[in-house]
Amino acid sequence: MYEPVGSVDHYLCVDNHRALSYEWGNYRFAAEWLNKSKGTADDAILDPFEVEDDWFEIHLPSLQLVVSERVPAGMRAKAEYTLKRLHLRDDERVIRQRRAWYELYEAGDLSLEGLTRRAPLIAAAVRKASGTPARRRSRRRP
Amino acid sequence: MLEYLHLKNVGPAPEMRMELAERLNLITGDNGLGKSFLLDIAWWTLTRTWVGYPARPNPGAKEAASIGFAFESKSGRREYVSEFDRKQQEWKGKVGRPANPGLVLYAQVDGGFAVWDPARNYWRTVRGQEVQDRPPAYVFSPNEVWDGLERDGATLCNGLIRDWASWQKEKGTPFELLKAALQVMSPSAGEPLVPGPLTRISLDDVRDMPTLRMPYGEDTPIVQASAGMRRITALVYLLVWAWEEHQRAAALLGQEPSQQVIFLVDELDTHLHPRWQRVVLRALLDVVGELMTGGDAQVQVLAATHSPLVMASVEPHFDPAQDALWHLDLADSAVRLTQEQWAKQGDVLGWLVSETFGLAQARSRESEEAIEAAEAFMRRDLSALPSGLRTRNDIDAALARLLPGHDPFWPRWVVKGGAVEGKATGKPRKKQRAKATPKRTAKKATSGRSKRR
Incomplete structure (x- = not known):
């Protein structure tokens, strides 16, 4: 998700883990409103550090964010809950921006490479739909 | 400044605690969960008077009902827990002079208004005895705001219609303050709220009637203006009236005007067009904090709102160090008051689908x-x-x-x-x-x- 503002917040919230208030390892870069939605859910939400690039994917043309088949089985329920709790599946607040990125790409104002930088999951969905596995190949390189 | 409220077995929840922010406290939540109740309690803790029916302990509760609170008074921090006395059917208070919280103003949802003025409603000392022979507070019904407040044959307030007219004729500071406050409260620079010339509206009413200059050029008698305009002008009038009278009374008593103002507003957005909802909160803060008190006084606001536009409008000004967002909701069929973490939502739609309002979509x-x-x-x-x-x-x-x-x-x-x-x-x-x-x-x-x- 493109986040040009963002804030540094606690992964394990201060209410539940006061001792971790000033612990560097507990800080994450997050959109403020997402952190607010997380609230005290703590590790019931996926830690951004543990999420792999392909655990979530964008569904086209609906632009919904869904859990992909590559989430480890033991993590699936947590991933689903993360989508729900943080309103990431199809809340207007995320959909509006996804739509705007996708429109820029479709209108030709943003290249696929540009889309990859700004909205990598939408770019991955575009590649998947057109059968271009560019990202995959580059990733397998040592 | 009100520091906290702690309620047990009174109100919508068995227990409720609110640690207030020192400047702005916004209270959100569905209808019927106790926003107005919290404001009524805040008013009571500060003034020892009820604006409506006194709060009653919850009938089912086994343990004693209590209202705990602390506020910063003129003579230091006051903390107290009032228990409900079942025999006397009232909330127990300390005997004698209560603490002085400064000027307290309460705009109710129905257009009623209440003022507690430390210079005029406070106890005084007569021959070494502390007595309370002044009115306990000024509580206006919506009509009394307009037509005046009388108690026991004495006129306590002339009301908007007479005061506005006489201020306008005097051309003194109250009218300047009124004009400036109306200007601040205007929805946009293109539609200023400007007083027009005085007029008469009926053969049977000899009062000079204030008017407002309308965008279409006509002057509308204030009593015939829209509900939103009447709400705004009544609010502005009472603020000006309360501050003018407070200053005069303080001068008579040889005291400095209060350095502390606590302003309670219920459903800030009532009757207001979106253009107005977008400016009203900031405007009120400006009127109270700048125009009235000259920026010297500490102003604390408790405001209940249902308006996502009010929330969006406050984003540029909200400072988590001195402001707080409160939310009442139902959790496991019990009412819960929580301080919400502050996060900008960007616009009305963002606020509507946020936890604060909880809609899935801003559509039908x-x-x-x-x-x-x-x-x-x-x-x-x-x-x-x-x-x-x-x-x-x-x-x-x-x-x-x-x-x-x-x-x-x-x-x-x-x-x-x-x-x-x-x-x-x-x-x-x-x-x-x-x-x-x-x-x-x-x-x-x-x-x-x-x-x-």
């Missing part, structure tokens, strides 16, 4: 249902489809009936060429086939990749 319920069905259909979550919206064609028909052509949802439902994406119970359209092919390819690729991993 019917459109929301159709779109939720379309979303579920697109991600193949067929179990989530409600009856009547189980096929692509049914969903498509519902969307076409409910959404305007420019609705931003359409591009996500209709793929290029006008075909509807997705494959479920309905037959895929022929045009659709070509679109569906890369999907199958992608799926094959997916399984291949996962083997490699």
